[in-house]
Amino acid sequence: MSKKDVETTGHSWDGIEELNNPLPRWWLMVFYASIIWAIAYSIAMPAWPGIKSATAGMLGWSTRAEVAKDIASFEEMNAGVNAELASADVTTIDVNSDLHNYGVNMGAAVFRANCSQCHGSGAAGNVGYPNLLDNDWLWGGTIDEVAYTIQHGVRNETDEARYSEMPRFGADELLEPAQIDQVVEYVLSLSGQDHDAAMATEGAVVFADNCAACHLEDGTGDIFQGAPNLTDAIWLYGGDRATLKETVTNARFGVMPAWGQRLSQAEVNAAALYVHQLGGGQ
CATH class of the missing domain: 1.10.760.10 (Cytochrome c-like domain)
Structure with a gap:
């Protein structure tokens, strides 16, 4: 089709006319199919965000549910070794055993998810948060003492927490x-x-x-x-x-959560194994 055979839109700029060329039929079909697909997807799948959540979709599919399903499957596979770790005496676990190796690897994941925010990714600590790589341990650095500190925390609201309080010698006018x-x-x-x-x-x-x-x-x-x-x-x-x-x-009054209220006993023991094998403590 030549230029003379194509109608114009009636628009002209500096003598240049706009031709009324129709879109290719295949392009239109893809475009309409995309619209239909988008409508169908937004009805069937989670799509539209709300204030607290998105629309669930008619199929009820959820990425969270899929992740939860995967986690549950791995927990089921590891149920036996987790039960063994939870009931074990951390002071008597052979460092060359499979249980110890499993616990250290599990503890590393627990540490990264729950402890690294304060103690640092490498456990070297920050101002106000102890370095876990050295031998300077305020509440004892043996593995059972480390496990107790993780379980019950420091200066929190639980009865079993490690607790001490330094007087505010200046603020409370105890000293000149x-x-x-x-x-x-x-x-x-x-x-x-x-x-x-x-x-x-x-x-x-x-x-x-x-x-x-x-x-x-x-x-x-x-x-x-x-x-x-x-x-x-x-x-x-x-x-x-x-x-x-x-x-x-x-004075200072650092607080550590009682992780025993948030983690399973297996996770607490695993975290103790991981922290202790980093090289600090006794």
Whole structure:
């Protein structure tokens, strides 16, 4: 068909006429089929978003349901070994056994999903969240102590939680500002940092009267009270002068959930196996 055989739309721009060429029939058929398919899909499958959920669709298909089905199938396959892990004494599991290997791999998944947000993906910790790779453990680093801490948590609302509370020496006016400065200098001296020797001498008396009951007379701490060692270079919140003053003034009160209320016993034991084999603790 030549240009002269095709009608125009009547539009012309700078002498250029718009031809009224019809769309190819195959293109129109595909277009109409796509419309029909879209309507059918939106009726049969989840499609239209709402405030809290999407339309379910007449077929009732759900990605969540498919994932739940897959999870259930794997849980069924692993039910036996999970029951064995849940009932096992974590202190007696042979590190060369299949159960230990399974537990460590399962614990790694549990850690990534629930613990890495605070302790870091590599378990090296963050400010206020302990490094799980070293040997500095406030509540004990044996595998049974690690399992207990995971099970019951720290300073939460459950009765079995690990619990300690440092006084707010400044906020509650238990110490004078000058005494706080003195004890900070003394703590700096305990860890071998630069300090004011004269103030540290005065701070030793303040420390003995107010801090030694938990941190012990030599400042090495008591892990079972959750009182850290003040003589090393490991600091949960920081060991510089300003941070120590903030700690003494307003105290710290880190909280860890009781994971035993959220995880299965097998998952708790698996997490303990994973954390313990990272190399820290006892």
